[in-house]
Structure formats: structure tokens, C-alpha cells
Ligand SMILES: Nc1ncnc2c1ncn2[C@@H]1O[C@H](COP(=O)(O)OP(=O)(O)O)[C@@H](O)[C@H]1O
């Protein structure tokens with residue numbers, strides 16, 4: 001197997017008074033989509049926030065293209081090509097759709113993504129481009145959040161709760177757009193409540209339980225019962 005694009009090695013992380021992750025290790029390969037699953041509170045968001053530099057960790061716990069990047073600032077991480085689509089979107093509420101997208105571009109790397117390309121991916125955003133981001137539906141705001149991350153030209157994109165609370169029709173639209181993102185060679189880590197959907201999309205998965213990896217591998221190599229047990233635990 002090729003050297004991984006991103007190696008997560010014995011990563012521990014958390015908050016001032018609470019350790020949320022313990023010795024988490026797995027690899028993300030170039031072009032791979034990986035589903036990160038686990039019950040509420042398992043540590044999925046904490047892991048994604050740690051990867052993008054919003055929470056501290058030791059340098060060797062994150063290795064990107066052979067470089068130890070744990071603890072780098074969020075600015076440096078996005079300039080290396082790792083971008084987060086955060087849970088709850090976190091758009092700039094006072095700015096228009098287009099201004100939110102442009103800000104994403106200013107933070108990241110040079111590359112192929114442009115306003116035009118985001119609008120081609122999500123045509124509704126072209127129609128709404130001058131509107132305040134707050135006037136959009138939740139699903140349309142999620143499209144802006146995805147577009148904003150793409151404008152940074154990531155080679156790794158992290159989606160936290162990509163479909164939580166969205167209408168089924170818009171979830172379908174968002175999933176329909178994902179292959180045109182990952183087919184460009186972008187790797188993805190996807191956090192999604194709907195495990196069947198997540199495992200259907202991803203080539204590999206990691207299940208967290210109470211801050212530890214409880215199961216990992218390829219979806220087809222594990223029974224539903226094993227995955228359910230890894231997800232909920234035995235208590
Ligand atoms: N800001 C915070 N301060 C302290 N503890 C937190 C904070 N955010 C999350 N936690 C705790 O960290 C654990 C993991 O949370 P999180 O990563 O959000 O889980 P998940 O995304 O899998 O639902 C939980 O026990 C949660 O209560």
C-alpha cells in the first residue's frame with residue numbers, strides 16, 4: 001500500500017478538563033473516502049477539530065505527506081490543503097453567499113476551484129449568490145459551507161454531520177455532488193448519522209466508541225452486527 005496521505009497516530013485530544021480521544025490511529029489514503037462513525041459523544045467532532053488545528057495535539061499524532069502537523073494553527077492546516085465543513089455550517093451570517101465563498105478561497109491553496117465551479121456543482125447558489133447566507137434553507141447553507149471549503153482547494157475535506165437536520169430531497173442533492181468532489185482525487189472523511197448511507201459512500205470506515213477506535217476496515221469486511229456492536233458498545 002502507498003504511504004498514507006494523512007496518518008493519525010496514537011492521537012489523544014480533548015478539552016481543558018476532559019480527554020475525549022484516546023490513542024486513535026488510522027490512515028487516510030489519497031483519493032479515499034472514509035466514514036467516521038460512532039454514537040453521539042464518541043469523539044467524531046473532536047477528532048475533526050483536532051485535525052484542522054482547532055484543538056491542540058502533539059506534532060507526531062498527525063502526519064500529512066510525511067510532515068508532523070499536529071498542533072499547527074488552523075491557518076497553516078488549511079493552507080496545506082485540509083479543510084473542514086463544520087457541523088452546523090458556521091457561515092458568516094452578515095455576509096452574502098458569494099462573500100462566504102470568496103472568504104473560503106482567501107484562506108486556502110491555489111487551485112482549480114472557483115466561484116464558477118462551485119455554482120456549477122450547486123446551481124441554486126448562483127441564483128442566491130447576492131443574498132445573505134441566513135436567508136437560505138439549511139440544505140442550501142450546507143451547500144455554501146461545502147463550497148466554501150472547496151474554494152480553499154483542499155486535498156482532504158472533512159465533513160462533520162453533512163446531512164444532520166436536512167430535508168431528504170436536499171440530502172440527495174448533496175450526496176449527488178460528492179462524487180464530483182472525490183473523483184478529482186480529493187480525499188474525504190465523512191461524519192454522518194445515517195450509517196448505511198455513510199458506509200455506502202465510503203471505501204473504508206472507522207468507528208469510535210467513547211473516544212477510542214472500536215472497529216475499522218472496509219464496510220464489506222464486517223457484518224452489520226459487528227458494526228452495530230462497535231457503534232453502541234455492549235453496555
Ligand atoms: N467544548 C467542550 N468542552 C468539554 N467537553 C466537550 C466539548 N465538546 C465536546 N465535549 C465532550 O467530548 C466528547 C466528544 O464529543 P464530540 O467530539 O462532540 O462527539 P461526537 O461528535 O462524536 O458526537 C463528549 O463527551 C462531549 O461531551
Ligand SMILES: [Mg+2]
Pocket residue numbers: 044045046087160161
Ligand atoms: Mg459531532
